Structure formats: C-alpha cells, structure tokens
Amino acid sequence: MSIRIHNTLTNKKEEFVPVINGQVSFYVCGVTVYDYCHIGHARAYVVFDYIRRYLEYQGYKVRYTQNFTDIDDKIIARANERGVSIQELTREYISAYFEDMDKLYIKRADSYPKATEYINEMQDIIKSLIKNNYAYIIDEEVFFSVEKSSDYGKLSKKVLDDLVAGSRVEVSDKKRNPFDFILWKKAKAGEPGWDSPWGNGRPGWHIECSAMVNKELGDTIDIHAGGEDLVFPHHENEIAQSESYTGKPFANYWIHNGFVNIRNEKMAKSKKNFFTIRKVLEKYNGETIRFFLMRVHYRTPLNFSFEGIDESAQALERLYNTIKLHKNVKQNSDNTSEELKVFNDKFVKAMDDDFNSAEATGVLFELNKYINKTGYGVDLLLKLGKILGLFNIEQDSDAVLTEEIQSLLDERMIAKKERNYEKADLIRERLFNEHSIIIEDTIEGVRWKRK
RNA sequence: GGCGGCAUAGCCAAGUGGUAAGGCAGGGGUCUGCAAAACCUCUAUCCCCAGUUCGAAUCUGGGUGCCGCCUCCA
Numbered sequence: 001m002s003i004r005i006h007n008t009l010t011n012k013k014e015e016f017v018p019v020i021n022g023q024v025s026f027y028v029c030g031v032t033v034y035d036y037c038h039i040g041h042a043r044a045y046v047v048f049d050y051i052r053r054y055l056e057y058q059g060y061k062v063r064y065t066q067n068f069t070d071i072d073d074k075i076i077a078r079a080n081e082r083g084v085s086i087q088e089l090t091r092e093y094i095s096a097y098f099e100d101m102d103k104l105y106i107k108r109a110d111s112y113p114k115a116t117e118y119i120n121e122m123q124d125i126i127k128s129l130i131k132n133n134y135a136y137i138i139d140e141e142v143f144f145s146v147e148k149s150s151d152y153g154k155l156s157k158k159v160l161d162d163l164v165a166g167s168r169v170e171v172s173d174k175k176r177n178p179f180d181f182i183l184w185k186k187a188k189a190g191e192p193g194w195d196s197p198w199g200n201g202r203p204g205w206h207i208e209c210s211a212m213v214n215k216e217l218g219d220t221i222d223i224h225a226g227g228e229d230l231v232f233p234h235h236e237n238e239i240a241q242s243e244s245y246t247g248k249p250f251a252n253y254w255i256h257n258g259f260v261n262i263r264n265e266k267m268a269k270s271k272k273n274f275f276t277i278r279k280v281l282e283k284y285n286g287e288t289i290r291f292f293l294m295r296v297h298y299r300t301p302l303n304f305s306f307e308g309i310d311e312s313a314q315a316l317e318r319l320y321n322t323i324k325l326h327k328n329v330k331q332n333s334d335n336t337s338e339e340l341k342v343f344n345d346k347f348v349k350a351m352d353d354d355f356n357s358a359e360a361t362g363v364l365f366e367l368n369k370y371i372n373k374t375g376y377g378v379d380l381l382l383k384l385g386k387i388l389g390l391f392n393i394e395q396d397s398d399a400v401l402t403e404e405i406q407s408l409l410d411e412r413m414i415a416k417k418e419r420n421y422e423k424a425d426l427i428r429e430r431l432f433n434e435h436s437i438i439i440e441d442t443i444e445g446v447r448w449k450r451k
Numbered sequence: 452g453g454c455g456g457c458a459u460a461g462c463c464a465a466g467u468g469g470u471a472a473g474g475c476a477g478g479g480g481u482c483u484g485c486a487a488a489a490c491c492u493c494u495a496u497c498c499c500c501a502g503u504u505c506g507a508a509u510c511u512g513g514g515u516g517c518c519g520c521c522u523c524c525a
Binding site for chain 2: 011028029030031032037038040041042043044045047048072073074153156157158159161162163179205225226227228229230231232233234256257258259260261264265266267268269270295296297299300301303305307308310311312314315318321322325346350356358359361362363364365366369372373416419421424425428438439440441442443447
C-alpha cells in the first residue's frame with residue numbers, strides 16, 4: 001500500500017513517489033513575524049507536522065524546511081509603531097513562534113531560513129530572471145512578467161484574461177501587466193534596504209521561498225505546503241519564478257490545508273475574528289488543541305469554538321483514561337495480535353489515503369473500546385497515537401502526593417470501612433474542590449487523577 | 452465576471468457505487484454504599500428535484516443555501 005496525496009497542482013489524489021527513493025524534501029511556508037500566531041497558523045503547522053511524522057513512520061528520511069519572513073511592509077510598519085528595529089521585532093516574534101509551536105508538540109524543522117539571510121541568493125535569481133527576459137526593471141524596481149511564463153496559473157487554475165485586475169486592489173501603473181509581481185522593491189527614505197544592481201531596496205515577498213527552496217532542498221522538491229490562502233498569488237508566483245529560473249518543475253506535490261473559521265467565516269487578522277494560540281493555551285493544554293485540529297480532515301474547513309475544544313478535551317480524556325488503566329498490564333500477543341492488526345491496518349489505510357487523520361483518530365477510539373473490553377492493545381494505542389503526535393503528557397498516577405492529600409485519602413478509606421459514607425463523600429468533595437483530585441473507587445482500590 | 456470548495460443524526464465529523472466509522476451531548480441498563488470510570492443499549496437513509504444503474508450519501512444534469520480565491524493572509 002502506498003501513500004496517496006491530494007495534489008493541488010492536478011486537483012487529484014496521486015500516489016506519492018519521491019524524487020529520490022526513501023527521501024522526502026518538504027518545504028512549508030512559514031509566517032511573517034510581526035505578531036503572535038493564531039489558531040489558523042496552528043492548524044497549518046499541526047497538519048504538516050503529522051504529515052511529516054507519518055512519512056517518517058513509513059520509513060522516509062524527511063528533510064523539512066520552514067521559512068520566516070522577517071522583512072516586509074507590515075514588519076517595517078509595526079517596528080516603526082513601536083520604535084524598535086525590525087531585528088528586535090522579528091526576534092521577539094520568532095521566539096514567540098517557537099514557544100507556541102513547542103506547546104502544540106510540533107517537531108522542529110531541520111532548518112528555518114530567514115529572508116534577511118538570503119538576500120544574495122534572491123538577488124542572484126533576480127539577475128538571472130532579468131538576463132533571460134522574465135523580469136524587467138522600472139524605476140529601480142524589478143517586476144516579474146507573468147506573460148513570459150507560459151503556464152502561469154496552472155496551480156490556482158486561473159486564466160490571466162479572466163482575472164479582474166484591480167477589482168480589489170489598486171494596480172501600479174508601472175507594471176506592464178497588472179498581474180506582474182514585484183521581485184525587488186525600492187526602499188523609501190528611512191526604510192531598511194540592501195544594496196543591489198537596481199538600487200537600495202528589499203526583496204518582494206515571493207522570491208524568498210524560491211531562493212530558500214533552491215538552496216536548501218534543490219531545484220525540484222517533493223512536497224511544498226502551506227495554507228489554502230497561499231495558492232494564489234504566492235505559490236503561483238513561486239512556481240513562475242523558480243521554473244523560469246531553473247527550467248525544471250519546482251515541486252511535485254502541493255499540499256494546502258483548509259481554513260479555520262469562526263462562525264463559518266475565515267479566521268483572519270483583517271476580520272479581527274482570530275484567537276491567538278497563547279490565548280487558547282490559557283484554558284487548554286496544547287495537546288488538546290492539537291487533537292481538536294486533527295479530528296477533521298486537513299482540507300475541510302474547521303469551525304473554531306470553545307465548545308468544540310471542550311468536546312475534544314472530553315474525547316481525549318477518554319483515551320487517557322484507558323491508557324492509565326491499562327498501561328501497566330502485561331501485554332500478551334499471541335491470541336490477540338490478529339485482532340490488533342486489524343486496527344493497525346485500518347489506521348495505516350486511513351493515513352495512506354491523503355493523511356486522513358479524522359478517520360485515523362476514529363480508529364483510535366475503536367481500539368480504545370477493544371482495550372477496555374479485553375485488556376489488550378494499549379501498546380498499539382500508544383504507538384498509533386504517537387504517530388499523530390499525541391500522548392505526550394506523562395501520566396501522574398505514580399506522582400507523589402502531598403501529605404495533606406494522602407492523609408485525606410487515608411481518612412476517607414477509614415470512613416468508608418466504617419460505613420460512614422457521609423464523611424467519605426465530604427472528603428471526596430473537598431479533594432475535588434480544593435485540590436482538583438477526582439476519586440474513583442475500583443475493585444483494586446482507590447484511584448485518583450487530577451482534573 | 453472567472454475559478455474552486457462545501458451541504459451526512461441535537462452538535463462535531465469520516466465514508467466517493469452495494470443498503471451510513473468515530474466523538475460529544477442525551478435516554479435506558481450492568482457494576483457501585485453513592486459517585487466516577489468502563490461496558491451494554493437506544494437516536495440518521497445522507498439539502499431539494501430529475502436522471503444513469505440490478506443497486507447511489509457516493510456518478511450525471513438542474514436548483515437552493517453557505518464559504519473561499521482573484522489584495523496581505525496558514
């Protein structure tokens with residue numbers, strides 16, 4: 001069985017065949033670091049994280065690169081607002097990025113190139129594009145000529161003539177074609193800039209990814225990923241630049257995740273309907289958020305709501321209850337391995353089919369029930385969950401209790417033996433109210449867990 | 452105007468030709484001093500219409516509703 005991926009380029013599910021057998025070059029479009037990340041960002045990076053983990057589970061050696069855009073109009077504006085340098089600003093938000101993503105259990109990429117560290121590489125590509133007539137210089141700025149790219153629009157399925165130029169944004173009259181995009185932008189007075197053959201300025205947005213992909217991963221990479229909103233114009237333009245530059249296909253598989261919505265509308269800064277990751281982390285742990293984001297197929301729009309996360313928290317706890325109850329049970333395999341294999345196969349089949357984490361998590365719950373019925377299979381549950389980046393939270397059943405709590409537990413046991421249930425129940429309430437300890441009486445004795 | 456997506460139980464959500472995974476919530480039950488956890492059990496014919504087919508939630512056509520992209524955006 002092989003992995004099938006929905007490729008935006010063809011709009012079909014295709015069998016995944018990497019350029020080099022057993023290896024995957026994987027580029028993910030990162031963030032522009034001028035603010036905190038919101039749940040929409042979280043979804044993208046959780047999705048690509050479990051896709052990466054699954055590829056690794058299937059034995060691929062994955063080279064995973066994600067960029068930081070650390071020079072851009074919004075960054076300049078925000079730095080000016082605050083009266084700090086762009087370096088100071090971007091450093092702050094890069095470290096905030098890592099704090100947030102670490103809490104969501106997102107594995108670190110193999111490299112995190114920054115735009116400001118790729119100025120030379122970008123200039124080299126721009127020079128080449130000019131030389132080969134794909135780009136033109138006007139007034140110390142450089143534009144890419146979309147008409148020179150014969151298959152422009154192939155990713156987003158757009159036909160240049162059908163696009164409504166300037167319908168929502170003013171068209172610069174410098175451009176030969178309204179859809180030409182900027183490769184090098186002239187620095188205005190007071191703005192940061194780098195010397196170039198065309199004057200002091202800074203790179204356009206799209207060119208950084210072309211330069212980074214080329215240097216870090218090669219001319220043709222296996223997977224290029226990002227949010228659905230990047231398909232046009234960002235990824236379309238990357239393709240135009242890179243393929244004009246190298247003469248080779250830029251990326252074989254394009255993966256785009258669906259949006260996070262608030263009441264059926266895209267979560268976006270401009271709509272002011274977003275929740276930052278750190279805001280949601282005030283109330284929920286990162287794994288719950290991660291789980292919430294994984295229970296829907298990655299291309300389906302996902303409505304964000306606190307009710308939805310509550311539901312996921314409840315569901316995740318169900319799995320943890322099982323793990324806690326069975327993790328120390330000696331596993332035997334002979335007479336159960338065949339049955340367990342069915343769960344394993346279902347899980348793999350779901351993930352093989354365009355990384356269907358929604359179906360895969362469903363399998364986790366089917367297995368969960370099997371474990372509770374038979375007592376077998378918790379190892380498999382842990383294994384499968386970990387492929388998705390779950391079960392990171394250490395169970396604290398063996399953790400040391402404070403003396404106070406321990407003595408309350410003892411006191412309750414004595415009360416129970418004396419059939420003084422009123423007292424026992426009072427202690428139970430107190431443990432919950434004052435210490436967030438939930439008591440469960442079982443045949444083997446008292447079990448407790450923290451809320 | 453062009454392009455694309457979605458519509459499945461109270462809620463969330465898989466499933467792309469053979470009679471609807473899973474989760475949450477709710478009802479009933481087993482266990483328990485009670486509770487919790489767990490288990491058992493109950494609750495859908497898949498937006499509407501027409502068509503193809505022995506057979507469609509799944510394919511085709513039409514309709515309705517919602518969303519996204521064509522601006523920066525994960």
